[in-house]
Amino acid sequence: MTDLEYGPDSSMLVEIVGDVFTGLFGERYAPPYLAAPAETLEVSASVSVSGGWFGDVVIACSPALALSAAAELFAMAPEEIAEADIRDVVGEFANVIGGNVKSVMPGPSVLSLPSTSLEGIADRPGEVEALRIDMTWQGEPLCVSIWTVSGQTPQEGDPS
């Protein structure tokens, strides 16, 4: 179900997220799969896209998911993981997932550097949540959403 007339649908977004996790974690873990929405998504990162369309791609997850991902990627024990490490990892999730979403939306567009928050998903005035998938990875919740600036008409520039 999506409000996007262009761009990915849920199953493509699930595939993008799956490929991203497979790329980062290899065959060690099953990729994220769709699940019921969760409350405890205090860690979030987003990238904004501008050009062919204007909006954000937002990744949010539980602190436990961010911690296990960081411990895995930095090859450190969970106790050794610092806040900066968490921000780095979820920022990279937003970067790669956002980049892949961007490439199937009208373009050409530019991706911003990621911004991160440990206080949950920020309000996005003037934007609507056009597509959202709720997933689980290693028992912890993860949510990926695409927000678009209201009232825009996306323009396709160069065909890519």
Add this chain to the structure above:
Amino acid sequence: MKALIIDDSRAMRMLLRRIVSNNGFEVVEAGNGQEALDALAVGPLPDVALIDWNMPVMDGLTFVNSVRARPEYRGITLMMVTTESERTQIVRALAAGAHEYLIKPFTEDALLSKFDLLGLRSYSADVVIA
């Protein structure tokens, strides 16, 4: 052999470091294009640079342009490792002088297959899973 890993994400630098050092490379890291140019100016030149596109201060494309403008850096193999996956972006990077292009997300064996294409792996194993 020496690799220069250029990405603003520390996690991504770690991931790339693990893969390439398991394959016998010494690693130098940089968080953006400017830091990478600074690293080239001191010390022995790397054999290969793995370059993210979107970074603060100086992005990957600008770094590629700068390196290709300097004859003394001709010997460095330049490989983009980035989420920018539109055909026009790949064309731009190759036109600027990048030798190869790896799209994120990538698997370890995909990166190693690019190394094989670039002749960066010296042993003659038919197949390697690292």
Add this chain to the structure above:
Amino acid sequence: MTAVSTEDFTFVADFLRQRAAISIGPGKEYLVESRLGPLARDIGFVDVNALIGELRRPVPNPTVRDRVVEAMTTNETSFFRDGHPFEAMRTDLVPEVLKRNAGVRRLSVWSAASSTGQELYTIAMLLDANFPELASWTVNLYGTDLSTDVLTRARAGRFSPLEVNRGLPAPMLVRYFDRRGSEYEIDAKLRNWCRFEQMNLADAWPALPLFDIVFCRNVLIYFDVPVRQRILQKIQRSLAPGGCLILGGSETTIGVVDGYTPARIGNTVVYRVEASR
């Protein structure tokens, strides 16, 4: 997942290094478990440890041995897989065919067990990029597989970002592929050179034309020796005079069937049939 002991893991690592020049470093125990576990059950062993037990016997079952090797390599096909057979095509095999078939101006290549099509499309890209004279030739690229799912995918010629990342030089990606949604689709011109049909190598074969080059890589290991022999003999009869067969890196016809003459081209061994019959 059943855990593999360090000792068993070391054994498997050494075994792979010796048998197939595959390198698997420490810390990859989970790969052995995740790939050999399903294989063990598939063959009929109770678990991966029992499978490794078979490998450790003085004379392990050759089919088991070969399937372990295959399971530990990347099981999916990829573009330009292994590299050197395609180099051999570029430097020697295709130039030979251009000379040999200069009269009829036809080139036919068969990718047996073509899976999702990367091998055949690799051949198509190689031909287009290196041999412009083929523009006035009839180029028949034929791919066969047992599975209709992979054939459907192969015919569509569409690949995911993960698939195009592997083995495919970036200049070829931009030259021969267009973006379609999140996937990359190979050029219609190359798709039109390729035909994909269902076929079971172990069963009766349909009537086939004669091929100048046959790729049959890493699939014979799934068959018992008598079936392998039959297949290799049938491939022999499907090769044009002077044509050749290309197998997987650790496979050979030597000791299996007669009638092929091995020849080394770079890092590839090709198996030729006589030039005049």
